[in-house]
Amino acid sequence: MGDNDFVVVANRLPVDKVGDQYEVSPGGLVAALAPVLRAREGCWVGWPGTIGEALEPFAFGGISLLPVALDQEDYEGFYEGFSNSTLWPLYHDLIVQPEYNQQWWERYVAVNRRFAEAAAHAAAENATVWVQDYQLQLVPGMLKEIRPDVTIGFFLHIPFPAPALFQQLPWREEILEGLKGCDLIGFQRGADEENFRLLTQEIRTGTFPISIDSAEIAAAPEASIRELRASVGDPKHLLLGVDRLDYTKGILQRLLALESLLEEGTLEDAAFIQLATPSRERIENYRTTRREVEEAIGRINGSFGEVGRPVVHYVHRSIPKEQLGIYYAAADIMLVTPFKDGMNLVAKEYVAAHPDADGALVLSEFAGAAVELHEAYLCNPFDLESVKDAIMAATEPEPTRMRHMHDWVMEHDVTAWAQSFLEQL
Numbered sequence: 001m002g003d004n005d006f007v008v009v010a011n012r013l014p015v016d017k018v019g020d021q022y023e024v025s026p027g028g029l030v031a032a033l034a035p036v037l038r039a040r041e042g043c044w045v046g047w048p049g050t051i052g053e054a055l056e057p058f059a060f061g062g063i064s065l066l067p068v069a070l071d072q073e074d075y076e077g078f079y080e081g082f083s084n085s086t087l088w089p090l091y092h093d094l095i096v097q098p099e100y101n102q103q104w105w106e107r108y109v110a111v112n113r114r115f116a117e118a119a120a121h122a123a124a125e126n127a128t129v130w131v132q133d134y135q136l137q138l139v140p141g142m143l144k145e146i147r148p149d150v151t152i153g154f155f156l157h158i159p160f161p162a163p164a165l166f167q168q169l170p171w172r173e174e175i176l177e178g179l180k181g182c183d184l185i186g187f188q189r190g191a192d193e194e195n196f197r198l199l200t201q202e203i204r205t206g207t208f209p210i211s212i213d214s215a216e217i218a219a220a221p222e223a224s225i226r227e228l229r230a231s232v233g234d235p236k237h238l239l240l241g242v243d244r245l246d247y248t249k250g251i252l253q254r255l256l257a258l259e260s261l262l263e264e265g266t267l268e269d270a271a272f273i274q275l276a277t278p279s280r281e282r283i284e285n286y287r288t289t290r291r292e293v294e295e296a297i298g299r300i301n302g303s304f305g306e307v308g309r310p311v312v313h314y315v316h317r318s319i320p321k322e323q324l325g326i327y328y329a330a331a332d333i334m335l336v337t338p339f340k341d342g343m344n345l346v347a348k349e350y351v352a353a354h355p356d357a358d359g360a361l362v363l364s365e366f367a368g369a370a371v372e373l374h375e376a377y378l379c380n381p382f383d384l385e386s387v388k389d390a391i392m393a394a395t396e397p398e399p400t401r402m403r404h405m406h407d408w409v410m411e412h413d414v415t416a417w418a419q420s421f422l423e424q425l
Contacts, residue, residue, distance in 0.1 A: 002122040004064065006042035008033050009119045009139055010132040011079075013046035013067060015060050022060055029132065029157075031213035032414035036422070038062045043122045045115060051075050068118050070111065077107030083135045084280055090169060091134060091158050092248045092340040096285045100170050109138060112178070116142035123150050128425065131182075133157045138174070140181030153425040154182045157210065158342040159368070160192040163199050176200055184425045188342045188368040208421045209372060212345050214413040216321065217352040220329035228330045233309045236269040237395055240331035242324065242346045244279040245316065247289040250337035250364060250381040251276065255296040255312070257387035262304045262311065266392060272335075273313045273327065290316075328353035333394045336363045337381045343368035347376070351405045360397035361405070362390045372408060375401040 014030040015022040024030060037044060043064040048055055055067040070078070081104035090098040116139045119129055130153045131139045140152045166172055176199060179185060186208040187193040193207050229238060239258070243249040251274065261267035276293065280286045294314070301310040319327070328334070334350040347369040350361060363369060363376035370378060377397075379390035 001120075001125060002043065002127075003124050004041065004043040004122050005124050005127050006037060006040040007045060007119055007123050007127055007129045008037060008042065008132065009045045009115055009129060009136060011047060011083075011135040013048050013065050014044055014063070015065065016049060024061060029210075029414075031216060032210075032418040033130075034061065034063060035415070036418055045118045045122055064122075066118055066122050068111075068115055074107060074111050077104045078111040079135070080280065080283055082108035085283060085285075086169075087134050088158070088248075089285075090165060091161050093159070093161060094165065095248055095339050098168070100168075105171050109174075112136055112138035113142055115139050116146065119143050120146040120150075123147060125149055126151070128153070128422070130155070130422075130425070138178035141178040142181070144181035151183050151425060152181055153184045153186065153421065154179060155186040155208070155210075155421065156192065156342070157188065159189070159340055160187060160195045162195050166195070166199060179203060184421075186421050186424075189371055192342075192368075206421075206424055208417055208424075209368060209412075210343050210345070211409065211412050211414045211417050212348045212352060213415075214352050214410050217325055217328070217349055218322070219355070220326045220353070224326045225330045228326055232271040232273065232313055235271040237267065237271075237333060238331050239270060239272040239333045239335055239391070240327055240350075241272070241274040241276075241335045241337075242319075242327065242350075243274075243276055245276040245286065245290055245293065246279050247285050248338050248340055250339050251293050252289070252296055253339075253381045253384065253387060254335045254337045255293065255300065257384055257391060258312075259296065259300050259303075260384060261388055261391065262300070266388075267395070271311060271313065273315070273331070275315045275319050275324075275327065277318045278316060324349070325353055332359060333391065334359065334361050335391070336361065336367060336369070337379065337387060338364050338367050339381055341367040341369070345369075347373055348409045351402065351409045354402055355406060357399040357403040357406065358397075359402055360394035361402070362387070362394050372412070373405050375404050 014025050016025050043066055045066045047070050048067045052071050054069040057066045085099045089096045126149050128151045140154050182203055185205045188209055190207045193205050297312045297314050300312050304311045328350045336344055336347045344367040347363055361376040364381045365378045377390040377394045380386040
């Protein structure tokens with residue numbers, strides 16, 4: 001038994017190894033939970049991101065870290081396989097077909113058990129343990145068996161599917177049993193909570209939409225904004241997309257909408273920057289998505305670009321957080337068009353970067369963020385005309401819409417999210 005009164009269990013540790021050093025991982029979850037862990041002298045259990053490396057526990061930034069090792073077979077079966085080729089597409093409404101593989105499932109069980117044992121080892125008597133996301137849905141039940149004294153919360157960061165879809169899963173009963181170890185399960189949207197409650201009434205649930213660390217979105221220097229806009233030809237309308245290169249994000253759909261508007265001559269003097277972070281590149285559906293996106297970009301630039309002035313500026317690598325703030329502030333229109341998304345914090349980051357109520361947000365109605373940011377220009381990403389109409393409406397934005405959204409995001413930040421969940425727990 002450990003001496004930590006508060007334990008976070010997540011697929012990844014909150015640090016990345018860069019050379020021989022560690023750096024804090026980007027992301028709202030780390031920003032939200034790090035202060036809570038420091039205040040409670042807590043521990044974070046997770047995989048360090050390296051394959052086949054067993055690390056001893058260590059401290060970083062005032063937080064105890066307990067690494068869980070994954071070997072190559074774990075990575076392929078638990079992470080790339082069951083988590084991201086079975087659960088991810090199933091929970092995102094079958095945008096691609098999930099693969100149901102018995103060996104992946106067995107590896108998922110084995111790795112979840114390893115995480116549960118690590119959490120049991122770290123937790124003090126009567127500790128609070130907060131388990132994060134779809135990769136670790138068996139951990140609560142396994143942990144409760146080993147340590148009935150601990151209080152267990154679970155938060156699902158992605159959507160939860162309708163019962164008819166969830167029931168496709170050959171191991172649906174085992175997943176539900178795993179989650180029955182929870183004292184509280186949190187969901188992003190009321191619709192996700194409702195889907196879950198149709199399957200079982202035995203567990204206490206709640207809706208807790210996650211948010212951003214609003215203090216992290218610093219005001220971008222005017223000179224940097226002007227420089228960025230000048231570098232893409234100083235267009236009248238600068239459009240921006242910031243996504244992981246994932247088939248759920250609807251990147252191709254926004255490109256097709258842009259192409260159609262350019263063909264019609266409806267949208268003039270526009271440039272589009274698409275920042276696409278590499279993601280799960282060994283999985284076939286992700287490779288297909290990348291190919292389709294890059295073909296569309298080449299086609300648009302070939303048809304509508306000039307020498308030295310393409311229409312679409314495409315970056316396929318991750319961008320540092322401080323640089324990202326400049327892109328957000330410079331963009332007149334942000335395009336967030338996922339087919340399905342638990343939340344989509346990029347939408348909230350863009351809104352936070354516009355305190356003067358300039359700019360406009362085009363947002364898919366199937367993003368969790370649309371529940372709170374309902375004053376965005378909402379669209380249906382399955383309907384090309386709907387995306388086109390939202391883009392054109394956003395070229396003449398109403399400042400009051402952005403002002404209301406900005407005030408909401410600044411008040412309902414990630415700290416408020418963590419606090420509300422832990423108070424309920």
